[in-house]
Amino acid sequence: MKTTPFTQKHINLGAKMHEFAGYNMPIEYSGINDEHVNVRTGVGVFDVSHMGEFWVKGPKALDFLQHVTSNDVSKLTPGKAQYSCLPNGKGGIIDDLLVYYYEPEKYLLVVNAANIQKDWNWCVKNNSFGAELENTSDKIAQLAIQGPKAIEVLQKLTPVNLSEIPYYSFTTGEFAGISDVIISNTGYTGAGGFELYFYNEDGGKLWDAIFEAGKEFGIKPIGLGARDTLRLEMGFCLYGNDIDDTTSPIEAGLGWITKFTDNKDFIDKKLLLEQKENGASRRLRGFILEDRGIPRHGYPIENADGEVIGEVTSGTMSPMMKQGIGMGYVSTSYSKFDSEIFIRVRNKALKARIVKLPIYKA
Template sequence: MSTTNQELKRTPLFPVYQKYGAKTIDFGGWELPVQFTSILDEHQAVRTKAGLFDVSHMGEVLLKGEGAIDSLQYLMTNDIRRLSINQAMYTAMCYPDGGTIDDLLIYKLAEDEYLLVINASNINKDVKWIEEHVNSKTTVKNISSEVALLALQGPLAEAVLQKLTSVNLSEIGFFHFLPKVDISGIEVLVSRTGYTGEDGFELYLDAKDAESLWDKILEAGKEEGVLPCGLGARDTLRFEAKLPLYGQELSADISPLEAGIGFAVKVNKENDFIGKEALKEQKEKGLSRKLVGIEMVGRGIPRHGYAVYAIDKAEPIGFVTSGTHSPTLKKNLGFALIQAEYASVGTPVAVEIRNKRVEAVTVKTPFYKRT
């Protein structure tokens, strides 16, 4: 266990970290587990069995009222009107210039009630932005401190969770949810979503019940080899599956189109939305920058912020947004935001690692896709 720092925020599950051997780090002002056993073991558990994550640092915001749908249509890039009750949607929220405020999930709880799940580091910024841009018929309530969020991910996730409930979990489709499921006596919103590229569930519940549910899931999954997992494996898993990380693939300076999540940007929806004109222009004129996958040919790992060069140019053509040694593919891989003319698969490039240009090549993404 690391030295504790009372200034760091803690999730409701902090008390169980020591019990399960967590090594904690400062993650955006939160004291969170980077690993419990090893990043590699936890990564492999999720790819082959199942892993349990504490993601209670994420933010939750309730939007209610007859104006909620109009407010969301104006704030979000995706078409929120397409949502049915008990369905979730991935979207982005942008500045007028098309830069990204955040990427998030929206859950339709009822006709005039929506749950927004936002990134931990953006909670205050997002809530302020939302409050400033909703209409008078919409109420906004930040419930982040009241909600715990666990993620059970992996091919055996359903079989493990099914042991704890009489509800038929196989009936919950991808990006759908059930709001009040009894999981071993605890009321849980069970959502078939995740951030790993595997099947699995995200479980929203009252913060006071988090410890109990954590222990029950790990006990139920003992035979299947379910492991508690930390942020390290969460990052390598999402990276392989090409799921963007805010602050790296997405930022105020990177639009959702540049980041490759254009499927969540509906520039043709009837409603006006913040950033619509800028994003429409990007789409019509063609992107000047694109996010690509890169595979190292020479030795070295492409890390966030490293400069990327064309073979024949002195000036950088872009930079690495994320990079790591892929546990599944056993290769040094990265994502890079580079000038569009170099984005074709198979283009030779170089990454500057410790003041030396190391050979790499652009490759197809995602690096991993479950079969």
């Protein structure tokens, strides 16, 4: 298995370790519920160094990105980030990703760990524009410091005014005595916070500085288990569960990152525009169980007559709500908000209700 600059720290801290996307990653430390609540109410640190990073450079960088991604990259200005996806040429999704506009003719793509090679091959295959592509996934590490107290912890370690970095914006500056750290106001928890990008060799120093600065705020390391429950409460998609090569961005409720502007001729544009105009046969929806139980990936979704109308893609017991919550694709005729649906859990049909995202509303 691959390791990150922090793997030994996780082991020394007693984390429950498991393979994820080929990496030896921490699943939990003090327990998923405890870690989850600590992020929602305080501050926690995630090792997300397994994520992939590609540089896209040169005079043809924008042309290339406008072709391979669904969102309108031309709307970005330096220091801004954008959520997007890579359409697969068949109406599905190669991956979802972040696009950072680093400086003129230079962009950073951040992709999911399990898809690094697939994404890289796709980008190379579709680079008929002559953009300069560089896969730096093995050189760049990443920590996500999330929670309402994250800004107080991190501000102690940088001269950069973090309160001046809006959501989905970033800057590059000194952090914990390390130069050229990318400080990004993005995140996958809905609890606020920042993501830091830096070279592997600076990881140990940075980790130690953050945990020292966070002592007074009850900072804790957080595993991938709580990362999953946090993102699910927000209704954020997880690639491989809620979106994949068989799901379209229109079905997944990602029409807002799929731009059909005249200046953008992207892969699957015609197919996805037809789907948007004619309507998809299914929609990804969030739901809350009204009966006691825990929905899981793959459980059938039924109507009141017991007919299967969809399938759960992600499910858990919400640590904040103490209710079963989830997401799943349902037939469009059953997709209206506040509709009653049933989740087949073992041999019981448990009543649930479709809700607007986010599922957890603080």
